[in-house]
Amino acid sequence: xxxxxFERPIFELEQKIEELIDLSQKGDVDFSEEIxxxxxxxxxxxxxxxxxxxxxxxxxLARHPDRPYTLDYIRFMMSDFIELHGDRGFADGNSxxxxxxxxxxEHVVVIGHQKGRDIKEKVFRNFGMSNPExxxxxxxLMKLADKFGKPIITLLDTPGAYPGIGAEERGQAEAIxxxxxxxxxxxxxVIVVIIGEGGSGGALALGxxxxxxxxxxxxxxVISPEGCxxxxxxxxxNVEDAARALRLTSNDLLRLKVIDEIIKEPLCGAHRDSKRxxxxxxxxxxxxxxxxxxxxxxxxxxxxYEKFRMIGEFMD
Amino acid sequence: xxxxxxxxxxxxxxxKRDRVKVPNGMWMRCDRCREIIYKTEFENNAxxxxxxxxxxxxxxxxxxxxxxxEGSFQEFDRDMVSTDPLKFRDTMKYKDRLxxxxxxxxLKDAIVCGAGTINRHRIQICVFEFKFMGGSMGxxxxxxxxxxxxxAIHKRVPMLIVSCSGxxxxxxxxxxxxxxxxxxASLARLSAAKIPFxxxxxxxxxxxxxxxxxxxxxIIIAEPEAxxxxxxxxxxxxxxxxxxxxxxxxxxxxxxxGFVDTVVHRKDMKSTISKLLxxxxxxxxxxxx
Numbered sequence: 001x002x003x004x005x006f007e008r009p010i011f012e013l014e015q016k017i018e019e020l021i022d023l024s025q026k027g028d029v030d031f032s033e034e035i036x037x038x039x040x041x042x043x044x045x046x047x048x049x050x051x052x053x054x055x056x057x058x059x060x061l062a063r064h065p066d067r068p069y070t071l072d073y074i075r076f077m078m079s080d081f082i083e084l085h086g087d088r089g090f091a092d093g094n095s096x097x098x099x100x101x102x103x104x105x106e107h108v109v110v111i112g113h114q115k116g117r118d119i120k121e122k123v124f125r126n127f128g129m130s131n132p133e134x135x136x137x138x139x140x141l142m143k144l145a146d147k148f149g150k151p152i153i154t155l156l157d158t159p160g161a162y163p164g165i166g167a168e169e170r171g172q173a174e175a176i177x178x179x180x181x182x183x184x185x186x187x188x189x190v191i192v193v194i195i196g197e198g199g200s201g202g203a204l205a206l207g208x209x210x211x212x213x214x215x216x217x218x219x220x221x222v223i224s225p226e227g228c229x230x231x232x233x234x235x236x237x238n239v240e241d242a243a244r245a246l247r248l249t250s251n252d253l254l255r256l257k258v259i260d261e262i263i264k265e266p267l268c269g270a271h272r273d274s275k276r277x278x279x280x281x282x283x284x285x286x287x288x289x290x291x292x293x294x295x296x297x298x299x300x301x302x303x304x305y306e307k308f309r310m311i312g313e314f315m316d
Numbered sequence: 317x318x319x320x321x322x323x324x325x326x327x328x329x330x331x332k333r334d335r336v337k338v339p340n341g342m343w344m345r346c347d348r349c350r351e352i353i354y355k356t357e358f359e360n361n362a363x364x365x366x367x368x369x370x371x372x373x374x375x376x377x378x379x380x381x382x383x384x385x386e387g388s389f390q391e392f393d394r395d396m397v398s399t400d401p402l403k404f405r406d407t408m409k410y411k412d413r414l415x416x417x418x419x420x421x422x423l424k425d426a427i428v429c430g431a432g433t434i435n436r437h438r439i440q441i442c443v444f445e446f447k448f449m450g451g452s453m454g455x456x457x458x459x460x461x462x463x464x465x466x467x468a469i470h471k472r473v474p475m476l477i478v479s480c481s482g483x484x485x486x487x488x489x490x491x492x493x494x495x496x497x498x499x500x501a502s503l504a505r506l507s508a509a510k511i512p513f514x515x516x517x518x519x520x521x522x523x524x525x526x527x528x529x530x531x532x533x534x535i536i537i538a539e540p541e542a543x544x545x546x547x548x549x550x551x552x553x554x555x556x557x558x559x560x561x562x563x564x565x566x567x568x569x570x571x572x573x574g575f576v577d578t579v580v581h582r583k584d585m586k587s588t589i590s591k592l593l594x595x596x597x598x599x600x601x602x603x604x605x
Binding site: 161162163164165167168169171172173174177181182184200204207220221222228231246248256258308309311312315316 | 395397398399401456484492494498526527530531532545551555560573
């Protein structure tokens with residue numbers, strides 16, 4: 001398990017508690033007083049650490065390899081999942097997965113970026129950075145949902161689009177642009193959830209919804225802090241400043257009215273309790289779906305349009 | 317061996333370059349082919365080198381002058397300005413960058429929008445200004461494009477967007493990303509209203525602008541040899557650790573790969589667009605006589 005720097009004090013305390021519990025069970029010495037004290041302390045440290053995370057710390061959490069990925073959420077919160085592959089043009093596009101599933105008994109089409117955990121899977125998923133086929137497959141599935149009147153749920157988790165020769169040759173800009181336009185024409189409810197890294201255009205290509213929800217420790221940004229630091233500060237060292245300046249945390253984005261709702265994560269983050277995270281998300285999705293089902297197809301399209309039409313700040 | 321190259325005598329005098337004095341301002345040297353060209357010829361050729369065909373970058377107002385009928389342009393939303401919603405600061409304040417660009421270009425942001433005619437066809441047009449922070453798209457650019465599209469829908473006239481942009485404006489963070497969504501949304505409405513959208517790509521058209529308005533034209537026309545891409549060549553080279561082949565991500569490359577309809581010389585751009593507008597028809601502006 002990867003432990004981030006700011007998580008270390010918590011882990012150390014937890015370890016100490018475990019050791020003491022172990023000792024008390026083995027020997028005659030009673031450590032219950034110390035254990036209680038330490039438990040109190042760890043609670044406070046957890047709360048203090050996680051209520052005050054910086055943009056850069058959240059970026060690290062959002063990228064944590066033990067954080068649940070799209071297929072984990074599908075497994076934990078949906079049933080009868082049938083994965084559908086391919087863009088019907090060139091390839092499967094396996095940095096994005098999608099298919100039919102049931103959420104609380106209701107049929108939905110679910111689509112999301114997919115990262116890998118071990119090296120082999122990471123390479124297979126291209127580290128969650130999609131080639132154009134991924135976006136085209138996603139659009140194909142969305143149109144399928146539209147045609148048969150099924151709600152769409154998309155889960156965003158990508159460092160960004162893949163900066164490769166093939167991706168450019170096969171027109172990733174066109175693929176992303178087309179999704180942005182076509183998602184505005186869908187006559188079914190679309191719920192977008194940023195579950196981890198919302199990396200620029202590659203994330204936005206699945207990001208046009210009637211609801212845009214965001215996990216507490218997820219991030220969503222026009223460029224990675226590293227990229228921003230490299231371009232604007234001239235080196236990669238100012239990632240923390242860049243992360244702060246970009247305002248990429250869920251709190252920032254709620255305040256800027258770019259997202260509709262923050263979904264609370266279990267204390268210490270989704271990576272500490274994937275199942276619990278999934279069950280929280282399932283409840284939130286159910287509620288949002290129920291609300292959106294009250295809208296007619298035309299209302300859904302108008303609602304989505306007006307939501308994005310409003311975003312931006314300027315003076316006339 | 318090394319001694320062969322050792323110069324015993326004093327070094328030769330440096331060759332003086334540009335010894336030929338040219339009358340001030342009449343001639344110029346092409347930045348690309350290094351040939352001497354007659355300035356008037358260059359200007360008459362729409363700022364394209366007559367020797368090597370290099371299309372120089374031109375300003376938004378120059379572009380409008382080249383495309384629109386003389387005196388027909390009416391600008392909208394000229395005074396819209398950014399409010400610096402994130403209070404962004406890197407090595408310099410975003411506010412100061414805006415001021416600097418504003419001074420340089422005499423514009424309030426990186427786009428000029430308005431209405432006009434092309435060979436008497438009425439159109440709405442938006443032209444990016446690269447000299448204003450690399451033609452980057454923030455809230456102002458996004459809003460002005462969206463309003464332009466809305467006017468095109470309302471007046472039922474064709475929409476033209478001339479792209480020339482480094483992409484999304486980082487200094488507006490998530491707002492700049494959301495302008496991709498916003499402009500594409502209004503293009504969905506334009507499309508549903510069956511109003512033609514002609515997208516013109518000039519050097520450079522990159523990043524978020526390519527991944528939204530630029531690639532959504534009913535007709536997409538590129539100027540020769542323009543850089544058109546999502547991820548820039550430098551980013552790709554860093555990722556794959558290889559040098560990219562010549563001509564990669566240039567207009568002709570996109571034509572070959574099926575992403576633009578045609579590549580058109582700047583001098584022929586107006587007549588090409590005019591023919592397209594003829595084809596789409598029914599919007600001819602009748603001049604009062």
